[in-house]
Amino acid sequence: MLVYHLPGTLDTREADLDLLWEAGATGLEERAGTIRAYFAAPAELPGPVADGEWREEADQDWQAEFRRTLRPVRAGRVTIVPPWLRGEVEPGQLPLVIEPGMAFGTGHHETTRLAVEALSGLKLAGLGPNGTGARVLDVGTGSGVLAIAAALLGARFALGVDIDPITIPIARENAVVNGVPAGRVRFEEGTLGEGPLTFPEEGVDTYDVLVANLYAELHDLLAGAYAAEVRPGAPLVLTGILTARLPLVRDALAREDFTGVRETLDGEWALVTARAPAR
Template identity: 30%
Template sequence: MKWKKFRLKTLATAEDIVAEALSEAGIEGVEIEDHVPLSENELKQMFVDIPLPAGQDDGTAYLDFYLDEDEDAGGILASVRERLENLRQYTQIGACTIEEGETEDADWINNWKKYFHKFKVDDILIIPSWEKMEDCDSAGMVLHIDPGTAFGTGMHETTQLCMRQLKKVVTPQTQLLDVGTGSGILSIVALKLGACHAVGTDLDPCAVDAVKDNLSANGVPESSMDMVLGNLIDDPKTQALVGYEKYDVVTANILADVLVALAPHIVPAMRHGGILIMSGILDEREKDVEKAARKAGLQIAEVTHQNEWVCVTAKKD
């Protein structure tokens, strides 16, 4: 599908109020680009998989928004401009010029590729499809990952922590549950380590195609992994599809608040003696996740760290 892309130039100090004006005009979402330095606290709370581009802060901000070809772009833009003129009466919003272009779904999917290059996690080489293997790229395992719009390249510390734990616990008998599977990277690592089967859950339908493509890219049979779309926390249908007392290893690389809510709903899916690997945890939330795991009936087996991120591995008796 082709989309009309609009790029509005404003001031960084006014980006929030301008974004609200766009929302009131019927625009459902905007991409905000500025170069305002992030605070230390904001950096700690970020959970991004690909490094963000930096730049010099010149006080400007750009708001990108998209309208499909069936929408009344003229009417919506007229409403936007009227609201911006009203804002200008009582606050500085900059030029608020709007440039128009055209884009396609494929453009959104491919733009991030310029930031993702091959790299190693210990003896595992992770390489996207658009880069070539070199003679110096020897590794114990080669992992071909193209996440597309799904989360999971392996670049983030939280994913790497999970990968290292999987290397410790996966056996040829392992049945794996990967909650919030995204690109499927953790499931594929487990399968390449010898696990016999994996089940991935996710809320995002994009994960289904990403997993299928990444399984194929790694020569892993599609039958080795099943996908379930749904929320394991509050959806009985999803819980039933995932099943009960089936899994030797469960991975959940999400965020601390979700892990706290998720823990009691994961435990029924685990076999006795099963291992739960939880990551996406800032060090200041480590104790909260450990407490939730214990409350759900698990024993803490190991806690590992990488920079300010934590991975809690727990066991079901």
């Protein structure tokens, strides 16, 4: 078996992954800070992904090994599990079933778990107009795990947006698998800064919570748009941030007058929460 070892993680090198697929990779996985790309034959790789190393390895049933080692991920009141482990969810926990590998965000990365934990702590069922449930915007939704988690945790409505059209049908399928009604969660291709992201409530054009699992550089770029999409004082939950890039996010939130900034660290990753500025 031919395996290309590329330094980095699936999150930190997300922009490069399409290059591996286009070069003929038959599968990708992350282990201990290294991306493993499986190929049937040697391939010529473009410059952005040419910093890896080819290795010949013994054939192994990697899918069976992956399924054997995968465990449920507990994140606050939610437990994220693959379909074959649903029966292992502890009583009292909300199961969130995600098929690994369908799109980014399976819950097994620190950034996704941190974000679900933060949503779990917000008591979403009591937020929103007259305490009828929060309206949540999930930016860079990927597999839809954060929007679906919000709905399971009591959000009145969640909208997940992503610039990658491939993720949208996957997120919709995940919502169906988890029994979330179409009226409570929606997934659309798009981004911020192109006008208000509206939802099925006449006269309402802001959200009660915004969550985004993106790179620090994108948080910096979108900080102003975050403020425009949420009501004054609304909770902001940002993750996908390498601790070395925290200053960039801090400066962006200060620039846009967000308040109550707090940070949670987990290894090399960070989650940042804040409150939207008053208008």
